[in-house]
Amino acid sequence: MPSVYQLLPTTDGGKPDEQLTRKIKREKIKKILFHVLAVSAIMVIAAQGLRAFIRSSERFLQYGGKGCHGMQRNLSSLPSHYSLPSGDKIPSVALGCWKSSPGEVGQAVKAALNAGYRHIDDAWIYGNEKEVGKAIKDSGVPRDQLFITSKLWNSFHAPEDIEPALDESLKALDTEYVDMYLIHWPIAWKKDENVLDKELTANPYPTWQKLEELVDKGKIRNIGISNFNIARVKNLTGNALKYQPAVNQVELNFFNPQPELLKWSKDNGILLEAYSPLGSNDNVKKALSVPEVQEIATELGITPAQVVISWHVQRGTIVLPKSVTPSRIEENLHVFKLPDDLFEKLENASVSHPPQRTLNPSKSWNLGFDVFDEKWPF
Numbered sequence: 588m589p590s591v592y593q594l595l596p597t598t599d600g601g602k603p604d605e606q607l608t609r610k611i612k613r614e615k616i617k618k619i620l621f622h623v624l625a626v627s628a629i630m631v632i633a634a635q636g637l638r639a640f641i642r643s644s645e646r647f648l649q650y651g652g653k654g655c656h657g658m659q660r661n662l663s664s665l666p667s668h669y670s671l672p673s674g675d676k677i678p679s680v681a682l683g684c685w686k687s688s689p690g691e692v693g694q695a696v697k698a699a700l701n702a703g704y705r706h707i708d709d710a711w712i713y714g715n716e717k718e719v720g721k722a723i724k725d726s727g728v729p730r731d732q733l734f735i736t737s738k739l740w741n742s743f744h745a746p747e748d749i750e751p752a753l754d755e756s757l758k759a760l761d762t763e764y765v766d767m768y769l770i771h772w773p774i775a776w777k778k779d780e781n782v783l784d785k786e787l788t789a790n791p792y793p794t795w796q797k798l799e800e801l802v803d804k805g806k807i808r809n810i811g812i813s814n815f816n817i818a819r820v821k822n823l824t825g826n827a828l829k830y831q832p833a834v835n836q837v838e839l840n841f842f843n844p845q846p847e848l849l850k851w852s853k854d855n856g857i858l859l860e861a862y863s864p865l866g867s868n869d870n871v872k873k874a875l876s877v878p879e880v881q882e883i884a885t886e887l888g889i890t891p892a893q894v895v896i897s898w899h900v901q902r903g904t905i906v907l908p909k910s911v912t913p914s915r916i917e918e919n920l921h922v923f924k925l926p927d928d929l930f931e932k933l934e935n936a937s938v939s940h941p942p943q944r945t946l947n948p949s950k951s952w953n954l955g956f957d958v959f960d961e962k963w964p965f
């Protein structure tokens with residue numbers, strides 16, 4: 588086949604017209620350049636489109652996706668678990684079981700396990716461990732995938748009373764061991780009398796030593812405390828403990844965010860667990876109506892409860908929302924990393940008013956002092 592040059596018109600000597608040849612060459616280069624530019628532009632547009640698609644998919648899965656818990660959790664950068672000193676992993680969101688009435692708590696636990704919860708927060712005093720234990724068994728979730736917490740009630744702090752109290756909870760929960768056992772309050776009562784045992788309250792070390800023994804016996808995997816302020820934690824940890832308290836379960840919510848306790852606990856390697864995280868029954872409506880909570884929820888397309896629960900985990904605490912409503916149970920499990928500016932906005936709002944506790948039984952227990960007073964009463 589003749590080349591394009593052979594087909595060009597010739598000058599007198601039979602040679603191709605040089606001017607025309609140059610023109611055709613220029614045209615050809617222009618064409619090639621045009622193609623290169625066009626292909627590059629298409630590639631840039633495609634790459635941008637792909638990036639935008641990935642960004643919007645991430646946002647959808649993070650904030651708007653209704654996928655399963657595992658999928659959202661994997662994509663969010665909030666921790667789904669924390670590590671305990673024992674090496675055990677504790678899930679960051681648990682189902683709280685206080686005030687879940689008999690007949691309600693079992694179906695709540697089933698709904699929770701079905702939704703993907705693996706952490707159940709219970710206590711002897713809640714009076715519902717039997718129903719919780721049955722629901723756990725019926726769910727078929729293997730025991731080693733679960734994290735079950737129970738708590739030692741005030742009446743059983745005397746070393747000789749601890750193992751029988753624990754055994755009662757183990758029997759009700761139908762389990763050989765609990766993953767976490769907490770001293771429910773830093774208050775010891777004389778057994779069967781509900782009167783303050785001043786000695787054991789002032790010195791919880793004998794109680795703690797017995798709990799350490801039960802860890803070694805295999806009935807408890809981790810031990811912790813609850814409702815201890817800094818002075819009371821120091822009063823305990825000032826002893827030569829074999830096992831440090833793994834967690835301190837305390838009231839933390841928008842109205843009582845306790846930033847000093849949170850910082851001190853982090854500095855001292857004690858994980859906090861946020862109880863009444865939504866403000867408990869009486870304040871949940873108020874907490875979910877806080878303007879900053881509402882604004883963040885609207886901006887991110889998530890629910891006010893999800894904003895608050897996410898804020899807790901982002902503060903570095905375990906969170907224990909209680910619900911007996913299946914849709915809320917499902918909703919409460921989905922935590923998301925709030926963008927830093929929104930997290931700060933909520934954190935600042937929470938500490939910009941005088942703290943207000945939801946729960947303080949000091950008066951109803953006739954203690955004669957405030958259990959949360961940092962000044963040591965004895």
Ligand SMILES: NC(=O)c1ccc[n+]([C@@H]2O[C@H](COP(=O)([O-])OP(=O)(O)OC[C@H]3O[C@@H](n4cnc5c(N)ncnc54)[C@H](OP(=O)(O)O)[C@@H]3O)[C@@H](O)[C@H]2O)c1
Binds near residue numbers: 771861867910946
């Ligand atoms: N160690 C301690 O001394 C101590 C003290 C208090 C609590 N706790 C633990 O912490 C857990 C939680 O605390 P809490 O029960 O006081 O209060 P909470 O979890 O702050 O609030 C529970 C209330 O919020 C409602 N709720 C839950 N999810 C909701 C949602 N997505 N939207 C709207 N409302 C919602 C519940 O209603 P429904 O149930 O009707 O859905 C219930 O009325 C307890 O169950 C217990 O395990 C420990």
